[in-house]
Amino acid sequence: MTAGAALLSVDKLSVAFPGHTAVHEASFSISPGETLALVGESGCGKSVTAFSVMRLLPPNARVASGRISLEGTDLLALSEAEMREVRGARVSLIQQEPMTSLNPVLSIGLQISEVIRRHEKVSRKAARERAVELLDLVSIPNARNRIDDYPHNLSGGMRQRVMIAMAVACQPKLLIADEPTTALDVTTQAQVLDLLDDLRHRLGMAVLLITHDLGVVAQWADRIAVMYAGRIVEQAGIEPFFASPMHPYSRGLLGARVDVDADEHYGSHRLTEIPGSIASAAGQTGCSFAPRCPVVQAACRQAVPPLTPLGEGRAVACPVTTSVPLANRPSFPLSGAGARQ
Amino acid sequence: MTPLLSVRDLHTRYAVGRQVLRAVDGVSFEVGRGETVGLVGESGCGKSTLGKTILRLVPSAEGSITLDGADITHLGDSAMAPHRRRMQMIFQDPFGSLNPRHTIRTVLDTALKVHRLGDAAERERRLVEIIARVGLPPDSLDRYPHEFSGGQRQRIGIARALILQPALIVCDEPVSALDVSIQAQILNLLVDLKREFGLAYLFISHDLSVVRYFADRVLVMYFGRIVESASHTTLWRDPRHPYTKALFAALPSADPTHKRGEPPIKGELVTTEHVTGCRFHSRCPAATDRCRTEEPVLRPLGEGHHAACHYA
Numbered sequence: 123m124t125a126g127a128a129l130l131s132v133d134k135l136s137v138a139f140p141g142h143t144a145v146h147e148a149s150f151s152i153s154p155g156e157t158l159a160l161v162g163e164s165g166c167g168k169s170v171t172a173f174s175v176m177r178l179l180p181p182n183a184r185v186a187s188g189r190i191s192l193e194g195t196d197l198l199a200l201s202e203a204e205m206r207e208v209r210g211a212r213v214s215l216i217q218q219e220p221m222t223s224l225n226p227v228l229s230i231g232l233q234i235s236e237v238i239r240r241h242e243k244v245s246r247k248a249a250r251e252r253a254v255e256l257l258d259l260v261s262i263p264n265a266r267n268r269i270d271d272y273p274h275n276l277s278g279g280m281r282q283r284v285m286i287a288m289a290v291a292c293q294p295k296l297l298i299a300d301e302p303t304t305a306l307d308v309t310t311q312a313q314v315l316d317l318l319d320d321l322r323h324r325l326g327m328a329v330l331l332i333t334h335d336l337g338v339v340a341q342w343a344d345r346i347a348v349m350y351a352g353r354i355v356e357q358a359g360i361e362p363f364f365a366s367p368m369h370p371y372s373r374g375l376l377g378a379r380v381d382v383d384a385d386e387h388y389g390s391h392r393l394t395e396i397p398g399s400i401a402s403a404a405g406q407t408g409c410s411f412a413p414r415c416p417v418v419q420a421a422c423r424q425a426v427p428p429l430t431p432l433g434e435g436r437a438v439a440c441p442v443t444t445s446v447p448l449a450n451r452p453s454f455p456l457s458g459a460g461a462r463q
Numbered sequence: 464m465t466p467l468l469s470v471r472d473l474h475t476r477y478a479v480g481r482q483v484l485r486a487v488d489g490v491s492f493e494v495g496r497g498e499t500v501g502l503v504g505e506s507g508c509g510k511s512t513l514g515k516t517i518l519r520l521v522p523s524a525e526g527s528i529t530l531d532g533a534d535i536t537h538l539g540d541s542a543m544a545p546h547r548r549r550m551q552m553i554f555q556d557p558f559g560s561l562n563p564r565h566t567i568r569t570v571l572d573t574a575l576k577v578h579r580l581g582d583a584a585e586r587e588r589r590l591v592e593i594i595a596r597v598g599l600p601p602d603s604l605d606r607y608p609h610e611f612s613g614g615q616r617q618r619i620g621i622a623r624a625l626i627l628q629p630a631l632i633v634c635d636e637p638v639s640a641l642d643v644s645i646q647a648q649i650l651n652l653l654v655d656l657k658r659e660f661g662l663a664y665l666f667i668s669h670d671l672s673v674v675r676y677f678a679d680r681v682l683v684m685y686f687g688r689i690v691e692s693a694s695h696t697t698l699w700r701d702p703r704h705p706y707t708k709a710l711f712a713a714l715p716s717a718d719p720t721h722k723r724g725e726p727p728i729k730g731e732l733v734t735t736e737h738v739t740g741c742r743f744h745s746r747c748p749a750a751t752d753r754c755r756t757e758e759p760v761l762r763p764l765g766e767g768h769h770a771a772c773h774y775a
Contacts, residue, residue: 163642308505308669309709309713311713316726337714341719361720375643388677393651394647395648399644
């Protein structure tokens with residue numbers, strides 16, 4: 123990673139809530155036009171990380187330390203008024219449930235125009251024309267006739283397209299997509315993610331894709347950062363990651379998933395469990411994954427293993443799995459049979 | 464041998480304003496003893512309504528439901544009671560289905576009391592046993608639902624269904640709200656319980672990969688109808704309905720070198736419109752004039768494989 127080329131760089135970000143720290147010293151960067159997937163289970167801090175970049179944390183949360191810079195601008199140093207000029211114009215956010223992000227009593231055309239007129243000096247009429255173009259861009263059929271529709275007139279997939287149209291209206295350099303297709307059906311999911319991918323190429327936009335679905339990551343991201351209990355535990359390019367995930371948690375996540383490319387059936391194949399739950403990470407002095415880890419050693423419980431760069435953009439926070447050279451690494455069982463807490 | 468559950472030409476209708484929504488529109492299938500039947504489809508296709516209709520939680524408009532040879536379609540509450548014990552349900556959101564003011568002991572004990580099963584000592588023994596069997600710590604009985612994680616709550620939901628020793632459990636999206644690592648724990652538990660108690664499952668999910676893994680036989684539902692049914696291996700090797708093919712094609716592979724094609728179908732399931740001909744024709748890449756006028760019936764293709772497509 124060359125620091126000068128990064129569009130967004132997050133450096134040792136920690137975010138605290140009263141009583142606990144949701145994100146611990148997370149560092150990552152995104153290059154222009156790149157899709158980085160941030161992956162982990164609910165409560166791991168991935169959405170809090172995204173909200174920190176938008177400076178939209180809930181009132182009881184605060185950035186305890188770290189730096190977030192977008193094209194060289196220190197976002198954490200901006201005033202709220204300055205930040206409002208950044209949101210929507212240079213970085214945008216789309217969320218899981220478009221119905222709760224859209225205003226139910228305003229037409230979609232008006233909501234898109236509002237974004238444009240917030241950031242650019244254009245007439246109502248010109249903004250409306252741009253809104254039609256944007257609806258067209260996100261493949262809403264018959265855009266000119268749909269522009270006066272209200273959110274409730276649209277299906278879930280169409281609403282998410284409207285959200286995307288609003289998010290890209292001012293051609294931001296970075297789009298943060300927080301579980302953008304989790305509420306959608308699988309056939310709609312593919313359409314929406316293809317649309318996002320197409321837009322990032324056409325608009326030269328980078329995407330921070332937050333998801334729990336490794337299939338989505340494999341198909342639509344360039345790089346992955348895996349988070350567990352507030353810490354990034356592995357970062358890698360997509361192909362090396364899926365060829366050989368290195369952190370025991372990454373391996374566990376892939377093993378627990380039903381492989382869609384193989385004829386796996388319960389009669390002959392038992393899914394790999396990660397025993398216990400993320401709740402066991404609370405109060406750990408060492409590695410937070412230690413209570414669930416199949417290859418845990420005594421040292422793991424003493425100090426938090428640092429995210430160690432291994433070259434080629436890969437970094438892993440596990441001294442146990444990275445101490446053995448890749449070629450000689452034995453395959454190990456991911457969990458004891460039926461072990462659970 | 465009679466099947467455990469037999470559903471014949473079942474219809475369920477909802478009034479939506481002045482219109483009638485045919486949520487389940489003529490569905491027939493069977494579930495054998497100890498068999499797992501998967502029911503897959505997109506949101507709004509009627510799969511949950513079908514599950515609830517079978518359990519008599521939603522009234523049916525036409526057709527029949529037979530459990531263990533007994534027609535339960537029109538039984539009154541008291542006549543229905545002994546049959547309710549035989550078929551139980553597990554929900555997507557176990558928290559929403561647990562009373563937050565009741566301890567787990569009360570939740571489970573109530574189920575036994577309602578069905579007048581055992582005296583106090585016998586019931587207590589069953590509670591302790593079931594809690595251990597679903598993998599919860601022994602002190603769980605005196606705790607409240609909010610003290611448990613999502614995966615543990617689903618174990619409580621499973622315990623509540625299991626404690627009545629049912630023959631059939633309808634599982635409605637039992638792992639959809641759970642993280643991947645917890646999903647595997649719950650699916651493995653359901654497999655173990657099935658083997659141990661000879662349970663039959665009707666497993667409802669929107670996720671074809673999970674359904675195909677978990678079911679012996681799969682029913683694919685679209686807009687109130689079954690459009691394809693086959694054993695899990697047949698469906699995997701030889702899906703015949705364009706909708707089933709599209710569902711498979713849309714599953715994202717965890718192999719980045721496996722390049723996805725164009726999404727095979729466009730648009731979304733719309734349930735408010737009246738359609739003539741095949742319900743899928745407006746989204747089907749291979750639709751012809753015949754599909755627009757003539758509705759295909761679910762026809763046999765051999766070896767228990769059925770599909771409702773003129774060109775299957």
